[in-house]
Amino acid sequence: MSICVVEHDELHALVQRLIQQGPAMGPRERQQQPGFYYFDWLNSADELVLDYVTTTLPPKKAFFPPREPFLEFSRTDPAKVRSMTDEGPFVLLGVHPCDLAAIEQLDIAYSDNIADGRYLANRARTTAIIGVDCWPDEYCLCTSVGTEQARGSADLFLTPIQRGYLVEVRTPRGQELLGDSAQLPATDQDEADTAQFRREKQRRVTAKFATGVEQFADILAAGGLTEVWQEVADRCYSCGSCSLVCPTCFCFDINDDINLDLTTGARIRTWDSCQLPDFALVAGGHNFRGERWERVRHRWHRKFLYLYTQYGRPFCTGCGRCSRACTADINLVEVSNDLIAYAQRETQNV
Amino acid sequence: MSEDPQIRASKIVETYQPVAAHIVQATKLTDTEILLELRLGNGQSLGHGAGQFVQISMFGVGEAPISVCSSPTQTETFELCVRAAGNVTKALHRLEAGDWVGIRGPYGHGFPVEEMVGKDILIIAGGIGLPPLRPLINLVLENREQYGRLIIVYGARSPQDLLFTDELNLWATCDDVEFHLIVEEPDDKWQGPVGVVTVPLRKIDIEPAKTLVAAAVGPPVMYRFVAFELLQKGLPEDNIYFSLERRMKCGVGKCGHCQLNNLYVCVDGPIFCYSDLQGLEEAVEAWAPPTAEAGGKRREPGKGHG
Ligand SMILES: Cc1cc2nc3c(=O)[nH]c(=O)nc-3n(C[C@H](O)[C@H](O)[C@H](O)COP(=O)(O)OP(=O)(O)OC[C@H]3O[C@@H](n4cnc5c(N)ncnc54)[C@H](O)[C@@H]3O)c2cc1C
Ligand code: SF4
Ligand code: SF4
Ligand code: FES
Numbered sequence: 001m002s003i004c005v006v007e008h009d010e011l012h013a014l015v016q017r018l019i020q021q022g023p024a025m026g027p028r029e030r031q032q033q034p035g036f037y038y039f040d041w042l043n044s045a046d047e048l049v050l051d052y053v054t055t056t057l058p059p060k061k062a063f064f065p066p067r068e069p070f071l072e073f074s075r076t077d078p079a080k081v082r083s084m085t086d087e088g089p090f091v092l093l094g095v096h097p098c099d100l101a102a103i104e105q106l107d108i109a110y111s112d113n114i115a116d117g118r119y120l121a122n123r124a125r126t127t128a129i130i131g132v133d134c135w136p137d138e139y140c141l142c143t144s145v146g147t148e149q150a151r152g153s154a155d156l157f158l159t160p161i162q163r164g165y166l167v168e169v170r171t172p173r174g175q176e177l178l179g180d181s182a183q184l185p186a187t188d189q190d191e192a193d194t195a196q197f198r199r200e201k202q203r204r205v206t207a208k209f210a211t212g213v214e215q216f217a218d219i220l221a222a223g224g225l226t227e228v229w230q231e232v233a234d235r236c237y238s239c240g241s242c243s244l245v246c247p248t249c250f251c252f253d254i255n256d257d258i259n260l261d262l263t264t265g266a267r268i269r270t271w272d273s274c275q276l277p278d279f280a281l282v283a284g285g286h287n288f289r290g291e292r293w294e295r296v297r298h299r300w301h302r303k304f305l306y307l308y309t310q311y312g313r314p315f316c317t318g319c320g321r322c323s324r325a326c327t328a329d330i331n332l333v334e335v336s337n338d339l340i341a342y343a344q345r346e347t348q349n350v
Numbered sequence: 351m352s353e354d355p356q357i358r359a360s361k362i363v364e365t366y367q368p369v370a371a372h373i374v375q376a377t378k379l380t381d382t383e384i385l386l387e388l389r390l391g392n393g394q395s396l397g398h399g400a401g402q403f404v405q406i407s408m409f410g411v412g413e414a415p416i417s418v419c420s421s422p423t424q425t426e427t428f429e430l431c432v433r434a435a436g437n438v439t440k441a442l443h444r445l446e447a448g449d450w451v452g453i454r455g456p457y458g459h460g461f462p463v464e465e466m467v468g469k470d471i472l473i474i475a476g477g478i479g480l481p482p483l484r485p486l487i488n489l490v491l492e493n494r495e496q497y498g499r500l501i502i503v504y505g506a507r508s509p510q511d512l513l514f515t516d517e518l519n520l521w522a523t524c525d526d527v528e529f530h531l532i533v534e535e536p537d538d539k540w541q542g543p544v545g546v547v548t549v550p551l552r553k554i555d556i557e558p559a560k561t562l563v564a565a566a567v568g569p570p571v572m573y574r575f576v577a578f579e580l581l582q583k584g585l586p587e588d589n590i591y592f593s594l595e596r597r598m599k600c601g602v603g604k605c606g607h608c609q610l611n612n613l614y615v616c617v618d619g620p621i622f623c624y625s626d627l628q629g630l631e632e633a634v635e636a637w638a639p640p641t642a643e644a645g646g647k648r649r650e651p652g653k654g655h656g
Contacts, residue, residue: 071367073409078370078391078450081409113617114602117365223631251606254366254599258410265410267366272599274606282597283435286569288610288632298609306612 002175004183005190007164014181015045018091018128025062026093027052042093050094050132051160054140054319058099058247060106062092063122066244069257069266070118076263084266086121091128091177098142098317100131100152102247107153108311109250118269128177131157132165133197136205139320141333143202144209147317161193207333210340213304213314219343220305226293228342232335233293235328240273242299242322242330248315249273274298300339365602368407368452373445374427379513383478384443385419386430390453395425400485401460401564401593401621405601406430406442407452414438415598415616418456419481421488431481431513457601458620461486461564461591470498470561472554474576476505476547479566480513482593482620486564487521494526501528501554505547505567508535530554546572551579558584564621566593573635577624590624592635 006014018024019042026048030036037052039059057066074080095103107123110116131154142148151157155174158165166186169175186194209216219225243249253272258265272279275295280288289295307315316332323331370391377385390396396404398418405413414436420429434440445451463486471490475483490497502521506512511533521529530550532543543549547567563585565576573592580590596608596615603617611630613619627636 073452075409078452081368081370081452083364083367110604112603114365114604116600116602116604250604252599253605253607254413256410256412262410267409269366272605272607274609279607280597280609282595283439284569288596288634294632301611302606302609306609309612 002169003186004167004169004178005161005164005186006158006167006178006181006183010181011158011165012045014178015042015048015093017179018093018177019043019045022088023090024093025059025090027055048094050158051135052094053135053137054096054098054321054324056321056325057245058102058319058321059092059095060099060102060247062090063126064106064119064250064271065122066271068118068269070269071267072264073256073267074264075258080264086125089125089127091130092126093130095129095131095152095154096134096319097131097150097152098140098147098319099247100129100154100157101147101150101317102152102319103129104150104152105248105311105313105315105317106250109307109315112311128156128173129154130177133157133159133201136201137320138206139323139331140205140318141207141209141316141320142318143205144207144333145213145314145316145318148202148205149198150317159194159197161190161197163190166190166194207320207331209333210337213308216336216340217305217308217314219340220301222343224346225297225339225342228335228339229293229297231338232330233291233296236275236292236296236330237328238275238277238292238295239327240275241325241327243273243275244271245321245325246316247319247321248303248317251279274302300336304336365604366454366600368405368413368454370450371453373447373449373451375447376445376449379431379515380511382511383431383433383513384445385514386432386442386445387420387427388430388451388453389427391450396428396453396456397425398422398428398456398485399460400463400489401482402456402458403482403601403620404430404453404455404457405598406432406438407454408438408441409452411441412438413452413454413599414442415457415601417482417593417620419484421485421492423489423492431478431484433478454601458616459618461621463489466490466562467496468498470501470556472499472501472503472556472561472563474503474547474551474563474565474567476567476572477507477511478513479568479593480504482566483564484514484517491527498560499528500526501530501556503530503532503547503550503554505532505534505545508533509537509540528554546575548575548579551576556583556585558586558589561585561589563590564593565591570634570637574637577636578638587625587628588623592622592624592627594620594622594633594635596620 024042026042027037028047037055110119155171157168251272252269303315371388375387379385403415403417407413416430419431432442434443490500521527536544598608598616599605601616603614608615610632627633
């Protein structure tokens with residue numbers, strides 16, 4: 001890995017070049033809703049916002065779309081059951097550390113054991129990723145899950161400094177992207193700017209878990225927290241928004257859509273949420289997670305216990321989207337700290 | 351993901367693309383169950399193990415996980431026994447010989463058939479639980495000398511609901527099969543015992559250390575009663591295998607629907623050893639059976655239970 005500095009105008013030109021070379025997705029501001037950002041295809045470098053606050057939906061939609069027809073079929077002709085072809089390659093720009101960590105986690109989960117060919121094919125279309133450092137808000141909890149400096153599979157990573165960006169060139173592909181953009185050596189001032197940015201970022205993260213993730217996993221595994229789960233469940237609407245906005249949630253549903261000719265159609269994968277009441281319902285009526293508090297517990301268990309144990313990292317990157325999205329104001333950090341406090345009280349009482 | 355994306359893309363397999371399979375024969379077993387014999391269109395053998403399942407597609411309706419119910423040694427074709435329970439399964443009931451469907455699989459973790467050699471085998475089936483156990487029964491019957499006793503307990507709602515009646519008659523008349531049949535709702539002609547599978551189970555003498563049990567008995571509460579009876583008999587938890595059911599979409603450990611605590615029923619199961627289910631609060635089938643005092647209510651999960 002090497003480090004260089006790219007000034008503002010040079011970066012603008014580089015982004016413009018990438019957009020011209022092929023599709024590029026990055027954070028843009030909503031025209032109807034200034035101050036809100038979303039990942040979308042860019043038409044010009046002017047649209048890309050690099051000092052944005054977390055988008056409502058994570059960039060995972062680039063290769064795990066909310067609704068993806070993946071198989072076309074004809075009910076009358078087996079030869080017409082075919083996988084649907086993807087669009088071509090594209091680049092992904094302006095991804096925050098938490099979202100870089102999330103992409104890496106999806107890669108791990110979807111490659112594990114029996115790999116998800118569909119996801120991997122889409123993911124392979126992402127021929128470059130450029131990350132950028134960010135200012136946290138009051139919902140961000142990256143320092144509690146160790147993602148504040150995550151780089152994932154970014155080819156280039158940018159840290160804002162006075163005269164432009166300090167650029168970490170992380171892969172040969174990253175070097176290729178820079179092409180003949182002017183790459184200046186980092187001065188002491190640039191290094192100092194970078195260190196200052198990271199310190200300030202760290203300082204701005206105020207939402208914090210009261211324990212480390214390992215201890216939190218132990219607390220969840222020990223159980224006996226039903227009272228807290230039920231308290232959260234009393235407020236939760238089971239709307240599933242928290243999973244839909246989560247960059248590491250990867251559950252899905254598969255359904256068939258039939259065309260008006262009643263013969264041809266497509267099989268479609270859609271995002272799903274374990275918080276929805278029917279998620280674990282089987283024919284015959286038995287619901288294996290029929291109680292709302294069981295579903296709430298499942299969300300925490302999956303992120304901070306099961307997948308943590310399986311992959312050695314919590315499946316939460318601290319982006320705070322779930323807390324921002326929840327109409328019931330259920331806050332990931334507050335609930336986690338309630339669980340921790342409850343468990344600590346219980347152990348003291350024994 | 352350090353590999354070159356282009357190379358990776360070329361290696362990608364379509365995880366969710368079914369292959370065409372033709373219906374060789376469709377036989378109505380009861381009002382609600384149909385037996386489908388299928389042959390893969392690509393000429394290959396399914397290559398399943400006892401206890402594994404496939405995802406069967408009715409295009410335009412959807413997919414459903416169904417256990418393969420024919421013996422693993424039958425390789426030209428395979429069989430599925432389907433109860434009409436909802437959209438996909440009802441559509442499957444309209445199939446006739448010559449029609450085609452989509453098949454993915456086989457998936458899942460089946461019975462540890464090697465471990466079963468030399469043991470007494472106790473099969474406990476309730477209702478639609480018989481099909482997933484049938485490959486195991488067939489395996490034992492085909493290699494009868496390799497096993498000790500073969501005890502089959504099968505319970506159905508009514509005599510009209512009995513599946514594979516020809517085979518039941520065969521088992522009933524075989525010298526080396528101990529067969530116990532029971533129904534809950536007898537009709538006028540029924541001469542056998544009335545009740546649920548635990549009734550005959552209670553009376554069977556077994557040698558706990560050398561007996562392996564395979565059970566698929568329907569609703570979770572039945573599993574709990576069966577486990578209770580078996581543990582009463584002194585059967586080690588390691589010797590009991592349950593075939594579990596959960597909602598499934600992908601069948602390959604990705605969609606999250608079948609998750610049971612940290613396990614995926616589609617990959618880690620559907621066949622589970624009872625001892626591996628201990629301490630898992632979502633393994634409702636392996637909870638302590640409801641007692642009279644608890645009024646059949648669920649045990650409070652949490653402490654000491656995962
Ligand atoms: C491992 C396994 C083996 C099975 N083996 C058999 C068998 O041999 N014979 C048999 O008749 N049935 C079997 N079942 C149950 C069968 O899969 C369900 O009855 C069937 O999926 C219901 O789908 P449907 O579309 O007909 O019903 P609907 O109620 O219309 O279901 C709608 C959707 O819900 C999902 N769903 C609903 N119930 C279940 C369920 N119980 N399990 C998984 N997904 C569900 C399906 O994906 C379906 O697309 C098995 C289930 C599992 C998990
Ligand atoms: S977004 Fe909030 S209300 Fe909706 S399911 Fe999640 S926690 Fe419950
Ligand atoms: S659980 Fe919440 S904070 Fe964690 S990654 Fe998902 S949306 Fe972000
Ligand atoms: S069926 Fe999708 S994870 Fe098991």
